[in-house]
Amino acid sequence: DQPGTIKSFVEMINNPYQHSAWDALSVGGSLKSGKGGFETAYGTTFWGYAKRHAPVESEFAAAMTSFSAATTGSILASYAFPPSGVLCDIGGAEGQVVASLLDHYPLASGIVFDAPSVAKRA
DSSP states (O other): OOTTOOHHHHHHHTSHHHHHHHHTTSTTTHHHHOOOHHHHHHSSOHHHHHHHSHHHHHHHHHHHHHHHHHHHHHHHHHOOOOSEEEEEEETOTTSHHHHHHHHHOTEEEEEEEOOHHHHTTO
8 A cells, every 4th residue: 555556556457357358368259259358258348347337447547546656757767758848648547647747847738638537537
């Protein structure tokens, strides 16, 4: 439960519903059908599954938040962004990555694009 860890991310990827989706990628599953793991395992996309299982959506949001917090430093260290311009994060959740980048590049502006249910939490 320490700040900056990926605990929520690790918990999500180790959840049995995730295992079933990954297992569905095997030969005879998604690789033959061309469908995603969730669609093969559950007959719907991840987002369709999450809408029917509310804890999954909140677990995914927590996982992405923890992963963003843990990786933003690496992004800043690995790439020299232009000092100004527009930073756009597609699937950027609550905007933590863009907010951190804008702290380092105050002349830039930022856009975060995500699903409406996620954007409400930003």
